Amino acid sequence: MHISEGVLAGPVLFSGMAVAAAGTAIGIKKLDFDQLAQAGILSAAFFVASLVHVPVGPSSVHLILNGIVGLLLGWAAFPSIMVALLLQSIIFQFGGLTTLGVNTVIMALPAVICYYLFAPLINKKSSIAMAAAFACGFLAVFMSALLVGVSLYFSEKNFFEVATLVVTAHLPVMLIEGIITVFCISFIKKVSPEMLPGAR
Amino acid sequence: MHSRPRSIVIALIIFFSLAGPAAAHKVMVFAWVSGNTIHTESKFSGGRKVKAGKIEVFDPQGKLLLSGKTNEQGEFSFPIPQPSALKIVLDAGMGHRGEWTISRDEVVNAGPADPATPPADNTGDGKPVPAAAVQTAARAPATATGLSTEELQRVLEKALDRKLEPVYRMLAEAKEHKPTMTDVIGGIGYIIGLVGLAAYMQARRQRKS
Incomplete structure (x- = not known):
């Protein structure tokens, strides 16, 4: 999911940076005191999740967890994910500094979209909430895969081929993340429902 | 009341870091x-x-x-x-x-x-x-x-x-x-430090207003 340095064209990198900067600014503005520790912990979870990899076909993919990060943080997902990606690129050499903006958008934008789509459903009755949680984990990765296809479109010119490849490669991750999100949400619902969006 | 889910999340993090210490995407x-x-x-x-x-x-x-x-x-x-x-x-x-x-x-x-x-x-x-x-x-x-x-x-x-x-x-x-265990722990340490920094800034802003 991390796009390496030297793959993308300048305009794509710059627009990625611009969108990431805007998202991060909104996120920091919306991040209130009570949410800080939560944002930090989810950022750490996101940072570590990339080390859990799933071997698929010719490639290997790893957990992303952007669905749950978005669902719990909303716009604050942008700064959390950007910090984690920055550390991943410095410490693990995943992605790179020039592609930090693009990679942040790829993973944080679906997180925010999922927040708006599914946060209202999480406090409904259990069956709806669980379905929403699964869809959230699943769709966040799906949208990220689509965004990878979009950003590569400008350098590879065959959107459908790249997008299909990325989406199929991430199908197992989508399923796993859907299940992880269901577990996390049902657990939080039982133990500490005030953490969930809408309960504040 | 926040401490219990948090400790679970931390346990989850440790589990993840043990599960795949040398695997990733590069x-x-x-x-x-x-x-x-x-x-x-x-x-x-x-x-x-x-x-x-x-x-x-x-x-x-x-x-x-x-x-x-x-x-x-x-x-x-x-x-x-x-x-x-x-x-x-x-x-x-x-x-x-x-x-x-x-x-x-x-x-x-x-x-x-x-x-x-x-x-x-x-x-x-x-x-x-x-x-x-x-x-x-x-x-x-x-x-x-x-x-x-x-x-x-x-x-x-x-x-x-x-x-x-x-x-x-x-x-x-x-x-x-x-990626080694040290890298992982170091990265988490950075994040905790950033949270602390942000908390400090917010606390200062709140005290001023």
Whole structure:
């Protein structure tokens, strides 16, 4: 999911940076005191999740967890994910500094979209909430895969081929993340429902 | 009330970090010279080979010299296209790209004892140089067995290449930086530090207002 340095064209990198900067600014503005520790912990979870990899076909993919990060943080997902990606690129050499903006958008934008789509459903009755949680984990990765296809479109010119490849490669991750999100949400619902969006 | 879910999240983090300590998403390409061939090996971090990844070889000016695809073992070999530094670029698809540069010295020195590009110490071929006592001593048994210096050199280089190939490979692989536990904990530490910093700023702002 991390796009390496030297793959993308300048305009794509710059627009990625611009969108990431805007998202991060909104996120920091919306991040209130009570949410800080939560944002930090989810950022750490996101940072570590990339080390859990799933071997698929010719490639290997790893957990992303952007669905749950978005669902719990909303716009604050942008700064959390950007910090984690920055550390991943410095410490693990995943992605790179020039592609930090693009990679942040790829993973944080679906997180925010999922927040708006599914946060209202999480406090409904259990069956709806669980379905929403699964869809959230699943769709966040799906949208990220689509965004990878979009950003590569400008350098590879065959959107459908790249997008299909990325989406199929991430199908197992989508399923796993859907299940992880269901577990996390049902657990939080039982133990500490005030953490969930809408309960504040 | 927040402490319980949080400790679970932390437990989850520790579980994840133990589950896959050396696996992730990055591609690497290694290359080494053996005889007049350059071997490359490509893999994802975590050790999976890159199958059918695209390899492109560039000269220092960025001109494409040749390209090819890696085989099932993630390997791709090609003859030295020209005696210059070479940049080898791997494109494993989906935005994954790795690079490896072979220096000019490595390409020129490791090549066969080719008369077209003679190594610098080949000058005293006919008459022995008296200053180099060690060299003449080494040369004496060679003449005794009827091998010329050039032949001996070629045989030596060939044997050395063969013997050293695993060493080259090991050295190339040693350059791979695998994420260690220290890296993971360090990264988490940075995040905790940032949270602390942000909390401090917010607390200050709240006190002012």
